[in-house]
Amino acid sequence: MRGVIMGTERSTVDGVIRTSARGHSVLNSPRLNRGTAFTRRERRELGLVGLVPPQVLTQDQQAARAYAQFRSQPDDLAKNVYLTALRDRNEVLFHRLLGDHLAEMLPIVYTPTVGTAIERYSYEYRRPRGVYLSVDDPDAIESSLRASGLGADDVDLIVATDGEAILGIGDWGVGGIDIAVGKLAVYTAAAGVDPARTLAVMLDVGTDRQDLLDDPLYLGNRHPRVDRDRYDAFIDAYVTAATKLFPDALLHWEDFGSSNARRVLDRYREKTLTFNDDIQGTGAVNLAAVLSGVRAGGAALRDHRVVLFGAGTAGVGIAEQLRDAMIADGLTSREAAGRIWAVDRHGLLTDGQQGLRDFQMPFARRRAEVADWRHDEDLGGVPLAEVVDRVRPSVLIGTSGQGGAFTEDIVRSMAAHTDRPVILPLSNPTRLAEAVPADLLAWTGGRALIATGSPFAPVETDGVTHHIGQANNALVFPGLGLGTAVARAGRITDGMLVAAARAIADQTDATAPGAPILPPIDRLRDTSVAVAVAVARAAVADGVAREPVDDTVEERVRAAMWLPEYPPIEAV
Template sequence: MPRRQYEVLPGGHGSRVKINARGRAILRNPRINRGTAFTQEERKQLQLVGLLPTHVTPLEAQLRRAYERFRKAETALEQFAYLQALRERNTVLFYRLLSDHLAEMMPIVYTPTIGEAIKEFSLWYQAVNGVFLSIDQPDLLERALRSNVHGPDDVDLLIVTDSEGILGIGDQGVGGIQICMGKKSIYTAAAGLDPDRILAVVLDVGTDNLRLLNDELYLGERHGRVRGARYDEFIEQFVEAASKVYPHAMLHWEDFGAGNAHRLLETYRDRVCTFNDDIQGTAAVVASAILAGVKGNRERLRDQKFVIHGGGTAGVGVAGLLVDLLIKDGLTEDEARSRFWITSSRGLVTDDATQKFRDFQRPYARGIGELEEWELDQPGHYMLADIVRNVHPTVLIGTSGQPGSFTEDIVRDMAGHVDRPLILPLSNPTALAEAVPSDLIEWTDGRAMIATGSPFAPVSYQGVAYTIAQANNALIFPGIGLGVAVCRANRVTDGMVAASAEAVASLSVVQIRGDSLLPSVKDLRRVSATVALAVAAAAEQDGVAERPLTDPVEQIYDAMWQPVYPELIIEN
C-alpha cells in the first residue's frame, strides 16, 4: 500500500493531522489543503512558498469569501457546481460553509437541485471522489474499493446506488453517484461523520434511459440496464467484496428501483450491516411526525387508522415501521396490520385474485369480503375517496406521486370525523404533492396537523401561523449512521430504526395549533446526536453492538468530526 499523504491522529474530532506530502500534492488533496490559510511558516515547511498568493487568509475570512461566491451564482445549478468544486478542493472549508448555512444549502447539495445535477452529470463532469463499479468488470470490484487507500478499519459507511429510482426522475445511469455524494455531505454536516470514512459508490449496471444512451458524452456503460440473475450475481459480488474490504462499514442502499429495494434489503439485512433510506429512513421520519401528532392529541398510536395512498417502496416501508410501533403499543401483528388501508395504482390493495400487486404489499391486502357493505362511487372499484368515506381514517399519508389527489372533498370528509386529522402529503418534488398545506388548513378549518415531503413556507390562517413540518430523511439517516459507527453495530435492526423515530419525536412539542410536528433542519446536529444515542442503545439492547457503550454521550460527541483546520504535525 502506498504511503499516505496524511494521517489523522488520536485526539478527538480529527483535530491533529500528520502530513507526509509536500508542495502541490498538498494543494491537490482536499482533506489537508487549506489554501491561503496556510501560515508563512507552514508554507516554508511544506514547500508551498510561491504556490499561493502571499496574504494569509484565516478560515473565517475564507468562509465570507466562499459564501459571497455562492450567493453570486445566478442559478441553483451553478451554486451546486461551485459547492462541488469547493468540496473537491478544501474539505474543511466546504463542510464548515455547509454547516453554517445548512438550511439554505441543503436544497442545493441535495434535493431538489441535485436532481438537475444528476441529469447533467456527464456534461458538467468534474472530479468526484466516489467509486465507480461496473457490472462488466466484476473482477475489479475489490481493486476499485481499495482505490482510496483505506484500511479495513478506516471506513464506517458505504453509500451505494444503482441509479434506477433517482428522486422521482428515474433511471439516471452513472450520474447517480451524485445522489450518494449529496447524502455523504449531509451525513457529515448533520452528524459529524468523518468524510474520509464515507465512500460514495455507484453500481453501473447500464441504463434504460435512451437520452443517456444516445448522448455521446455519457460516461457510463452503454447498454441497457442488466436485470435478473446477472444483476443479482453482481450485487452479491459487490456485497462480498465490500464486506471483505471494509468489514465494519454499514451499507446504505440509495434510490434503487421499487422492484429491487425491498428485495435487496430483505436479502442482506440479516447478513451484513445494511440500511435503505428510501424504506427505513422515510418510514422513521414519517413515524416521528405521527408519534408527535398522536402525543399532541393526547391519544395512543394503537387507536389510529391509517390510509396510505401509494403502496410503493416508501409507503409500505412506513407501514412496516408503524406496525412495529403498534406492536410495541400492545397490539398483535395481525391487529396492527388491520389498522392499514393501502392503495396501488388500481385502488385499494385487496386479496381479489384478479388484482396484481408486489410481494411486499401482500401483507396489507384487505379481504374482499370485508368491503361488501362499502358505499362506492363506482361498483367494484375501491378508490381513495371510497376508502376515506368508509374507513374514517385518523392518518392520511401520501406517497403516490399523484399531485392533487388529496382533494377538497376527501379532506373535508376525513375532517368531518376527526377532530385533528394527521395529513402527510409526502410526494416530492412540490409539483407532485398530494395537496398543499394552505389548502389542507383551509379545508379543515385550521385543524389539520401536517407534514410534507417538500419544504413549504409557514401558512397564516385566522391569525395563527402554522409551521409546516418537512418529513426530511436528514432528520433520521445521519444519526443512524453515527450511532452505528460509534457502537460498531453489525446489523441495523427494526428496533434501531424504531428508536430513531422515537428519538426525533421526543424533540417535538406539539401543544397548540401551528406547532410543527418535527424539529427544524436548522437543528440537525442536535437531532442527529439524539438519534445516534438512541440507535446505539437499541443496538446494544438487540445484541448487535460490537463496541461497548461505556460513556455514550461522550462517545457520540467524540466521534463527531468538526470542520476546523486541525493542528498540523509536519514530518521532516
Template sequence: MARQFQFRTENGVETVQIAVRGRQVLARPMLNFGPAYTLEQRRALGLQGLLPPAVNSMNEQLKRVYRQFDRQPDDLSKYVYLNQLQDLNEILYYRLVAEHLDEMLPIIYTPTVGEAIERFSSTFDRARGIYLAIDNPQDIDEALASHGAGPDDIDLLVVTDSEGILGIGDQGVGGIRIAVGKLAVYTTAAGIHPLRAVPIVLDVGTDNLALLNDPAYLGARHARVRGERYDEFIATFVAAVKRHFPKALLHWEDFGANNAHRILDTYREEHVSFNDDIQGTAAVVAAAAIAAVRAKGERMSDQRVVIHGAGTAGIGIADLMRDVMVQEGMTEEEAARLFWGLGSRGLLHTSGPMRPFQERYARPSDELSSWTVAESGRYALADVVRNVQPTILIGTSAQSGSFTEAIVRDMAAGCERPIIMPLSNPTAKAEAVPADLLAWTDGQALIATGSPFGPVEYAGTTFDIAQANNALVFPGIGLGVVACRATKVSDRMIAAASRAVAEMTSAKRLGASVLPTMRQLRAVSAAVAVRVVEAAEAEGLATVTLDNPIQDIQDLMWQPVYPTVEVVTEIAEPSARPTDP
C-alpha cells in the same frame, strides 16, 4: 504505497500529519487550507510562492466563499459552486454548509441534487466515489482496493444502482451524485469523517432512453440488466465489501421497488445494512406521526392509516408504524388491520394484483362488499377515504394534487385533527400543498411534507410546516451504528430513532411543527445516535460498549475546523480509528 497524510484525534484535538510537499498539498481537498496556512507552515510544506502572501483565518475565508455562493444565479449554479469548493478545500466546504444549513441543505441534497443528477454527464468535472460496472464484475475487488483504504479505515458506504432516484426515476451512472449528497449530509449532520465514507454507484445500465441516446452519457450504454445476472453482481459486490470493509455500514440508496426490499432482506443479516428509502423514510414519517398523535392525546394504536403510494417507501412506513403499534400492546395482525394501502391499481386487496412485499397489507376482498364506491370493482383513493374515515393520510404516490379538496374534506368530517402528509418529491409532485390542506380543514390539520414549505398564515395563526426530511434520521442512525459497531440495523433501532426525533418537538400548540427544523439537525442526529446505541446494546447487537454514550457520541462527531498541522517525512502506523488515504 506510502501514506501521504493522516488525520488522527487524541484527547479531543485533531492533528493531520502531512508527508507530501508543494503542489501535492494543495491538490488534496482535505489538505488544501489555502491562505489559512501560516508562513511557518508554508515554509515547512514547500508552499512558498504557491499562495497569496496574506494569511486568512477560516472565518475570513467563510465570508469570501459565502459571497461567491450568494452571487450564483440559480440553484443549480450554486450546487456546481459548492461541488467545486468541496473539490478544492473540503474542510471549508463542510464548515460553510454547517454555518448556512437551512439555505444549503436543499442545494446539496433534495431537491436541487435531482437536477444535478439529470445533468451529470454534461456537467461532469471531477470523479468522486467508486464506479462499479456490471459489465466488469471481475474488477470490483481491484476497484475497492484502488480507493486506498484499509479494512479499519471506512465506516460508511453509500451505494446506489440509480433506478429509483428521488422522483425522477432511472438516472444511470449519474446516481453517484445522490450517494455523494447523502454522504455530505452524514458529515454535516452527524460528523461522519469525510475520509471514512465512500460513495459508490453500481452501473447496471439504464432504461432511460434520453441517456442512452445522449452522446455525452458517461455510463454503460445498454438497457438495465435484471434477473439472475443482476443478482449475481449484487452478491459479488457484497462479498467484496465484506473482504475490504468488513466493519462499514452499507447504506443502500434509491434502488427500484422490485429490488430494494429484496436486497435489504437478503443482506441485512449478512452485513450491517440500511436502506434509507425504506427504513429512513419510515423512521421520519413515524416520528411525525408519533408527535402528531401525542399532540392529540392519542396513541398510534388508535389510528386508521391510509397510504396512497404503497411502494417501497409506503410499505416501509406501514411496517414501522405497525411496529410502534405492536410496542403499544397490539399483535402484528391487529396492527396490520389498521392500514389501507393503495398501489398503482388502487386499494391493495386479496383479489387484486400486487408485489410480494405488499401482501401483508392486502385487505380481504369480502370486507369491501359493503363499501360505497364510484365505480364497481374499483377502489380509488376517494372511495377508501370515504369508507375508512382515516385519521392519518400519507402520500408517497408522486401524483400531484391527488389529495383533492373533496377527499380532504371527507377525511376532516370524520376526524377532529386529521394528520396529513403529502410526502412526494419534488414539490411539483406533492399530493397537496399545506395552504390548501389548512383551508380545507379549517386550520385543524397536522401536516408534514416531503419538500420544504414556508410558514402558512391561516385565521390569524402562523403554521410552521414540518418537512419529513430523511436527513432528520439517517445521519444519526449511521452515527449510532458506527459508534457501537452494531452487527445489524434492527427494526427496534429504527423505531428508537423515530421516538428520539418525535421527542425533540411538541406539536400541542396550534401551528407548531410536528418535527424539528433543519437548524437542529446536528443535535437531532446526536440524540438519534444515542437512542440507536441503547437499542443495539439492549438487543446484543453492539460490539463496542460506550461507557458514556452522550459524551462518546459527541466526541466521535467530526468538526469542520482546520486541524493542527504536523509536518513529517513519513507516516507511522495508524492509531485507533485513523483517517488516512
C-alpha cells in the same frame, strides 16, 4: 486518512495530519487543501510559497467569502455546482459552510436541488467523486474499491445506489451517484460523520431511460438494466468485496427500485451491517411524525386509521413500522395491519389483485371487505377518494411521487371526520409533493398537522404561523450511523429504528398552535445526537453492540463527531 493522497496519515492519537505531499499535490487534494488559510510556516514546509496569494486568511474569512460567492449564483442548480466545486477544492471549508447555513444549503445539496443535479449530471459533470462500479466489469469491483486508497480500518460508511428510483424522479442511471454524495454530506452536516471515512458508490447496471441511452454525453453504461441474475450476482460481488475490504463499514442502500430494494435488504440484513434508507429510514421518520402528530391530537396510536398512498419502497417500509408500533401499543398483528389501508397505482391493495407485489401482500385487504365500495374500471380498483370516504382516516401519507394527488375533495372529506388530521405528503422533490401545506391548511381550517418530504416555508393562517416539519429520512440516517458507530453495532435492528423514531418525536412538542410535528432542520445536529444516543442504547438492548454503553454515551457521541476545522498539519 490514507485515502487522501499518497504519503499522508492522520494520527488517531494527536489528530495531526502528516504528509509527504508538497506543492500542487497538496492544493489539489480537497482533504489537505486549505487554500489561503495555510499559515506561513505551513506554506514554507509544504512547498506552497508562491503558489497561493500572500495574505493568510482565517477560516471565518474564507467562509464569509465563500458564502458571498454562493449567494451570487444565479439559481439553485448553479449553487449546487458551486458547492460541489468547493467540496472538490477544500472539503473542510465546504462542510463549515454547510454546517453554518444548514437550513439554506440542505435544499441545495440534498432534496430538492440534488434531483435537478442528477438529471443534469452528464452536462454539469466537472470531476468524479466516489467509486463507480460497473456490471460489465465485475472483476474490477475489488480493485476499484481499493483504488479509493482506504484501508480496512478507514471506512465507517458506504452509501451505494443503482440509480433506479432516485427520489420520485425515477431512473437516472449513473447520475444517481449524486444522491449518494448528497446523503454523505447530510451524514457529516447532521451527525459529524468524518467525510474522510465515507465512500459513495455507484452500482452501474445500465439504465432504462431511453433519453440517456440516446444521449451522446451520457456518462454511464449505455445499455438497459441487466436481468435479475446478473444484477444479483453483481450486488453480491459488491457486498463481498466491501465487507472484506472494510469490515466495519455500514452499507447504506439508497434509491433502488422497489423489488430490488426489498430483496437486497432481506438478503443481507441478518448477515451484515446494512440499512436501506428508503425502507427503514423513511419508515422511522414517518413513525416519528405520526407519533408526534398523534400526541398532539390526543388519541392513542392504536385508535388511528391510516391511509397510505403509494405502496412502494417507502410506503411499505412506513406501513411496516406503523404496524409494529401499533402492536407495541397493544394491538394484535392482525388488528394492526387492519388499521392500515394501502393504495397503489391500481387503487386499494386487495388480495388477488393483478400485479400485487410480494412485499405489498401483508397489507392487501380482503376483496370481500370492499365488494360494495366504488371501483374505478380504468384504474382497476378502489380509488383513493373512495378509500378516504369509507375509511375516514385520521392519518394520510403520500409516498407515490404523484404531485397534487391529495386533492381538495379528498382532504376535505378526511377533515370532516377528524379534528386534527395528520397529513404527510412525503414525495420528493418539491413538485411531486401530494399536496402543499398552504392548501392543506386552507382546506382543513388550519387543523391539519403536516410534515413534508422536501422543505416548505411556514404558512400563515388566521394569525397563526404554521411551521412545517420536514419528514425526511435525513432526521434518521445520520444519527443512526453515528449511534451504530459509537456502539460498534454489528447489525441494524428494528429496535434501533424504533428508538430513533421515538427520540425524534421526543424532540418536539406539537401541541402549541402552529408548532411543527418534527424538529426543525436547523436543530438537525441536536436531533442527530438524540437519535445516536437512543440507537446506541437500543443496539446494546438488542445484543448487537460490541462496545458497552453507559451514562457517558451522550458525551461519547458528541466526542465522536467530526468538526469542520483545519487539523494541525506537518510536512514529513
